[in-house]
Amino acid sequence: MKTRKLTLLLAVSLGLTTSAVAEQYSTERHTVEMTTLTENLSHPWGMTFLPDGSMLVTERSGTLNHISADGSERTKISGTPSVVAKSQGGLLDVNIDPDYKQNGWVYISYSEPNQEGGDGNSTAVMRGKIDDGEWTDGEVVFRQAPKYESNAHFGSRLVFSPEGHLFITLGDRYSRMEDAQTLDNHHGKIVRIWPDGSIPEDNPFVNDDEALDEIWSYGHRNVQGADIHPDTGELWAIEHGPQGGDEVNIPEAGKNYGWPTITYGEDYGGGEIGIGTHKEGMEQPFYYWLPSIATAGVTFYTGDKFTQWQGDLLVTALKGQQISRLDLEDGRMIHEEHLFKGDIDFRIRDVEQGPDGYLYILSDQDNGRLIKLSPAK
Amino acid sequence: MKTRKLTLLLAVSLGLTTSAVAEQYSTERHTVEMTTLTENLSHPWGMTFLPDGSMLVTERSGTLNHISADGSERTKISGTPSVVAKSQGGLLDVNIDPDYKQNGWVYISYSEPNQEGGDGNSTAVMRGKIDDGEWTDGEVVFRQAPKYESNAHFGSRLVFSPEGHLFITLGDRYSRMEDAQTLDNHHGKIVRIWPDGSIPEDNPFVNDDEALDEIWSYGHRNVQGADIHPDTGELWAIEHGPQGGDEVNIPEAGKNYGWPTITYGEDYGGGEIGIGTHKEGMEQPFYYWLPSIATAGVTFYTGDKFTQWQGDLLVTALKGQQISRLDLEDGRMIHEEHLFKGDIDFRIRDVEQGPDGYLYILSDQDNGRLIKLSPAK
Ligand SMILES: [Ca+2]
Numbered sequence: 070m071k072t073r074k075l076t077l078l079l080a081v082s083l084g085l086t087t088s089a090v091a092e093q094y095s096t097e098r099h100t101v102e103m104t105t106l107t108e109n110l111s112h113p114w115g116m117t118f119l120p121d122g123s124m125l126v127t128e129r130s131g132t133l134n135h136i137s138a139d140g141s142e143r144t145k146i147s148g149t150p151s152v153v154a155k156s157q158g159g160l161l162d163v164n165i166d167p168d169y170k171q172n173g174w175v176y177i178s179y180s181e182p183n184q185e186g187g188d189g190n191s192t193a194v195m196r197g198k199i200d201d202g203e204w205t206d207g208e209v210v211f212r213q214a215p216k217y218e219s220n221a222h223f224g225s226r227l228v229f230s231p232e233g234h235l236f237i238t239l240g241d242r243y244s245r246m247e248d249a250q251t252l253d254n255h256h257g258k259i260v261r262i263w264p265d266g267s268i269p270e271d272n273p274f275v276n277d278d279e280a281l282d283e284i285w286s287y288g289h290r291n292v293q294g295a296d297i298h299p300d301t302g303e304l305w306a307i308e309h310g311p312q313g314g315d316e317v318n319i320p321e322a323g324k325n326y327g328w329p330t331i332t333y334g335e336d337y338g339g340g341e342i343g344i345g346t347h348k349e350g351m352e353q354p355f356y357y358w359l360p361s362i363a364t365a366g367v368t369f370y371t372g373d374k375f376t377q378w379q380g381d382l383l384v385t386a387l388k389g390q391q392i393s394r395l396d397l398e399d400g401r402m403i404h405e406e407h408l409f410k411g412d413i414d415f416r417i418r419d420v421e422q423g424p425d426g427y428l429y430i431l432s433d434q435d436n437g438r439l440i441k442l443s444p445a446k
Numbered sequence: 447m448k449t450r451k452l453t454l455l456l457a458v459s460l461g462l463t464t465s466a467v468a469e470q471y472s473t474e475r476h477t478v479e480m481t482t483l484t485e486n487l488s489h490p491w492g493m494t495f496l497p498d499g500s501m502l503v504t505e506r507s508g509t510l511n512h513i514s515a516d517g518s519e520r521t522k523i524s525g526t527p528s529v530v531a532k533s534q535g536g537l538l539d540v541n542i543d544p545d546y547k548q549n550g551w552v553y554i555s556y557s558e559p560n561q562e563g564g565d566g567n568s569t570a571v572m573r574g575k576i577d578d579g580e581w582t583d584g585e586v587v588f589r590q591a592p593k594y595e596s597n598a599h600f601g602s603r604l605v606f607s608p609e610g611h612l613f614i615t616l617g618d619r620y621s622r623m624e625d626a627q628t629l630d631n632h633h634g635k636i637v638r639i640w641p642d643g644s645i646p647e648d649n650p651f652v653n654d655d656e657a658l659d660e661i662w663s664y665g666h667r668n669v670q671g672a673d674i675h676p677d678t679g680e681l682w683a684i685e686h687g688p689q690g691g692d693e694v695n696i697p698e699a700g701k702n703y704g705w706p707t708i709t710y711g712e713d714y715g716g717g718e719i720g721i722g723t724h725k726e727g728m729e730q731p732f733y734y735w736l737p738s739i740a741t742a743g744v745t746f747y748t749g750d751k752f753t754q755w756q757g758d759l760l761v762t763a764l765k766g767q768q769i770s771r772l773d774l775e776d777g778r779m780i781h782e783e784h785l786f787k788g789d790i791d792f793r794i795r796d797v798e799q800g801p802d803g804y805l806y807i808l809s810d811q812d813n814g815r816l817i818k819l820s821p822a823k
């Protein structure tokens with residue numbers, strides 16, 4: 070606890086310091102100021118805003134933080150579930166219930182150890198409430214099946230549809246990539262459930278005895294980014310491809326997005342994957358990156374602060390160290406801008422729009438940061 | 447004539463030499479071999495294929511060449527009209543009639559001097575026949591109005607619609623850019639006529655007494671590239687923007703594409719142009735480049751040689767020294783590849799698909815070249 074207090078004081082002091090020297094970056098349509106609100110976050114992964122403007126921010130190592138709107142105060146929530154914090158696994162996304170003000174539910178995704186013991190793990194989603202800094206009433210609403218021994222490709226983004234469904238994006242667990250094409254498992258799938266874990270009766274495979282009822286779409290690799298289109302209400306999902314071939318998809322009920330049978334990427338080292346880029350019955354992406362930028366989090370921008378970015382899709386990149394801005398008009402992409410590319414030296418795990426219309430990003434570092442983006446005055 | 451013969455011999459010998467050392471370029475999906483077929487072309491601008499596989503190729507300085515399929519033989523067509531060969535002006539595009547085998551009509555676009563004298567000029571289109579190396583039966587089927595003293599922004603690409611209309615893409619003559627928003631002139635317009643110069647009765651402004659009847663669409667800057675989409679039959683047009691803001695548009699009858707009121711570009715030197723990027727009643731582009739690559743010629747690829755490029759739009763760049771490949775799926779652009787970028791040191795004025803399914807490009811140089819692109823074995 071002593072260490073934590075010291076860190077807190079340090080964060081406050083650094084917060085003030087860095088705020089004073091906020092850096093500016095030129096982009097095509099806005100000059101953007103980056104202000105570090107919080108430092109010393111260990112690989113922060115997901116964040117969401119509470120009604121009072123404060124934030125919940127996860128650290129992959131297992132900590133759920135409650136951070137004040139200006140970043141100066143940080144509280145660790147105690148009692149969250151244990152996670153398999155190895156490689157890509159750990160505590161991942163966090164979101165709040167659409168009716169949070171009434172019911173107080175908070176949802177977290179994480180790599181859950183096998184409850185029956187052994188080395189297997191998989192992505193699970195728990196909901197719980199936060200009472201005076203403590204996680205209470207926890208209940209698991211989804212468990213990716215089967216458990217499998219792998220520390221990679223957990224997917225894990227949590228988004229709510231306008232009708233209140235919870236979409237959970239998943240990964241193929243890397244060495245189980247072939248499972249993405251079969252429906253008797255949750256590898257390489259996007260699933261749709263009600264927030265209490267029950268199955269929507271209009272899910273595409275509820276009447277198929279050989280398919281798992283939670284499945285919404287399949288043939289995905291590692292879907293780490295997702296958001297709901299502000300006008301159409303559709304789910305947009307961004308998946309991390311192999312070497313080349315990161316994809317934006319607009320997953321529709323029951324459709325097959327091709328992995329690993331078709332892809333625009335190639336294997337690390339240069340080998341061919343699958344049969345090529347097209348196959349009957351498999352969907353083409355909305356957009357793909359080649360070479361890969363290593364996509365992660367994503368948000369549509371709908372605020373009033375970055376007026377020239379309204380309606381655009383912002384996609385964070387890990388290896389690519391940038392935010393890709395897809396300039397969207399009437400559902401078409403008319404231009405791509407690589408924000409901050411070559412100007413920053415950190416990977417970006419997530420981006421969210423705050424209730425204030427500013428943008429907030431998480432840097433994927435040992436000493437990771439919560440950074441506020443605002444247009445320069 | 448002696449000089450010409452010498453050039454011819456030189457071209458033949460160089461042709462053999464360069465063919466032997468054809469250079470290979472890696473791209474995402476094909477390794478591409480470039481073979482120089484003809485050299486010593488003075489800023490070649492447009493080309494088209496005759497039924498026997500030979501080509502007509504313009505030089506901006508005023509020469510129309512007939513070149514054999516392998517590039518080894520080159521004949522200058524005599525008797526073509528005089529052109530204002532200054533700066534961007536000169537002999538520009540060439541195309542043949544859809545019924546060429548029956549009627550022998552060849553169409554050329556060029557900067558035509560003011561017929562009443564004075565310094566004005568504008569884009570004109572003449573059709574004629576080629577008889578034993580001589581241009582005969584010449585008749586002007588279109589004259590851009592008004593004539594104006596400028597050596598810039600002639601547009602000039604010639605394409606035929608599936609119904610047999612002739613589309614002529616035009617420029618705003620640079621200092622007359624405001625004219626692109628008014629319909630009493632041909633500046634900054636795309637026009638549609640019948641090949642004999644008569645007006646299609648369903649042209650969008652034929653019943654508007656204040657508008658010129660040839661106008662198909664307006665609000666363009668300098669449209670140097672155009673082709674017909676192989677599946678939809680729609681006109682696709684590529685215009686060279688100011689600093690930034692090159693655009694692909696799919697011009698529809700009577701619509702306004704915004705220049706110079708809206709644009710994604712900025713003035714050379716950095717000033718603002720127009721009112722911004724959006725205005726009610728003005729169309730958004732299908733795609734835009736920022737920074738500008740300086741777009742020129744364009745073709746849809748439909749051949750059987752570059753199997754991975756089928757259905758894609760290839761756009762040549764001058765300053766950008768590349769071909770932009772827009773990977774199209776179901777009318778959407780899902781990826782852009784910058785072919786040859788950084789690997790070549792010449793501007794590319796035009797690209798055409800040959801009847802053999804190979805691609806042919808023109809380098810925009812004093813000693814310009816006709817180059818064949820083929821996939822490496
Ligand atoms: Ca896919």
Ligand SMILES: [Ca+2]
Pocket residue numbers: 295296366367368420421
């Ligand atoms: Ca998000």
Ligand SMILES: [Ca+2]
Pocket residue numbers: 665693703704705708709729730731
């Ligand atoms: Ca425009």
Ligand SMILES: [Ca+2]
Pocket residue numbers: 672673743744745797798
């Ligand atoms: Ca062409």
